Amino acid sequence: MPVIRTLSKVAKQVLLGTPGCGCQPLTVAARNVSFSPRQVTSDASFHSVSFSETDHPKVLITGGLGQLGVGLAKMLRKRFGKNNVILSDIRKPPSSVFHSGPFIYSDILDYKNLREIVVNNRITWLVHYSALLSAVGEANVALARSVNITGLHNILDIAAEHGLRLFVPSTIGAFGPTSPRNPTPDLCVQRPRTIYGVSKVHAELMGEYYHHRYGLDFRCLRYPGIISADSMPGGGTTDYAVQIFHDAIKSSKFQCNLRADTRLPMMYIDDCLRATLEVMEAPVDTLSMRTYNINAMSFNPEELALELQKQMPELEVTYDVDHVRQAIADSWPMNFDDSNARKDWGWKHDYDLPELVQTMLDIFAAESRMARSH
C-alpha cells in the first residue's frame, strides 16, 4: 500500500496507550502516542514484543546472502545464540550457510510473508541488508527502485507495527557531486546521481521520519566501501578493492576499472560488522542522531596496489576505466568525517590499510594451505 495513502489513514487511527516501540523510552511528547503506519487489525499490539521480555534480541537479517549478511549472522550468533539470528534472502543458500543456523526464504517485496516471519519468530531486531548496489542499480533502475524503495517501505511499516529495533545501512553513495568531498560530514548537501544513492537518502529520511513520527527505533550507519576475503561484493563501485586480492593471488595480474587516483573511503568487514553491533547496542541517550558516517581509511587504487606489492612485488596492475563506475566514484566522498560516531557512541576502527592488506593476504594464504592439504 503506498505510504502516503497509508499515512493519511493512520493519522485517524491513533492507538492511545500502545507503546510505539518496545525497545526505548520515548523522548518527545509525540512519541508517547503510537500510530500504526499500515492499517492493522485491532489486536496488532498483541504482536509487539518488548526487547526487555527476551534475554537476547531475536534478529532477522534480510538480504543475508550478500557480501555482509553471512559474516554479520556469524558474529551475532556468537553473541546472542545460534537460534536467535535468522538469515533470509531470495537466493538459495550454500550448504555451509544452510547448516550454520536458521535460514528462511524472504522476499522483502512480499509484505505479508515478511510480517508472518516477524510474528512467528517473535523478531525484535531487524537488520535490513537487501539492496541493489550502485553499479548494478544503474544497470537496472526499475528493479533497484522496487527493491531499495518499495522494499524499504515494507520494512519500515513492519518494524513500526511490531516495535522492532531497525538497522538500515546507508553508504558513501548517499552523497553526490555537490556534497563536500574531502571530508564529507554527516550533515551536508545530499544530491546523489545514482538510483542507489537516491534510494539510500530516501531510507535515511524515511527512517528518521518514522522515528520522530511513530517512535520507531531506527538506526543507520553510512558504510564506506567494505572489503572482505570470504564473501564477494554484489555489484558496487568499490568492488575493485576486493577483486584485486583475488586476482593478485590467482594470477599476479589485476585490471582495475577505476582510475589510479580515485580516492574513496574504505573499511575492513570486521570493523563494519562490529560498528553495526555497537550502534545497535548503543544506549538510546548516546545517540544524538539516527544516521552516522563511519570510516576507517581512505585510499586510491594505486596506493592499495603499492601496499600489496610490498608483499607481492610480482603483482602487475593495469587500468581499463569503466566510465559508469568512474563517474559514480568521482561524485562520492574521498574522505569521510565520522567524528560524531566517535564522540557519541565511541566508534573506533581497528584496521588501517597495512593491517587490511596483511589480514586479507593471511586469510588467502590459510585458505590455500587448507586446499593443498585436502
Ligand SMILES: NC(=O)C1=CN([C@@H]2O[C@H](COP(=O)(O)OP(=O)(O)OC[C@H]3O[C@@H](n4cnc5c(N)ncnc54)[C@H](O)[C@@H]3O)[C@@H](O)[C@H]2O)C=CC1
Ligand atoms: N558492501 C559494501 O561495500 C556496502 C554495502 N552497503 C549496504 O549494506 C547492505 C548489504 O550490502 P551487501 O551485502 O554488500 O549487498 P549484496 O548486493 O552483496 O547483497 C544484497 C542481497 O540482497 C538480496 N536481495 C535482492 N533483492 C531482494 C529481495 N527482493 N528480497 C530479499 N532480498 C533481496 C540479494 O539476493 C543479495 O543477497 C546493502 O543495503 C548495501 O547498500 C553500504 C555501503 C557499502
Ligand SMILES: CC(=O)[C@H](N)C(=O)O
Ligand atoms: C559503497 C557502496 O555502497 C557499495 N560498495 C557500492 O560501491 O555500491
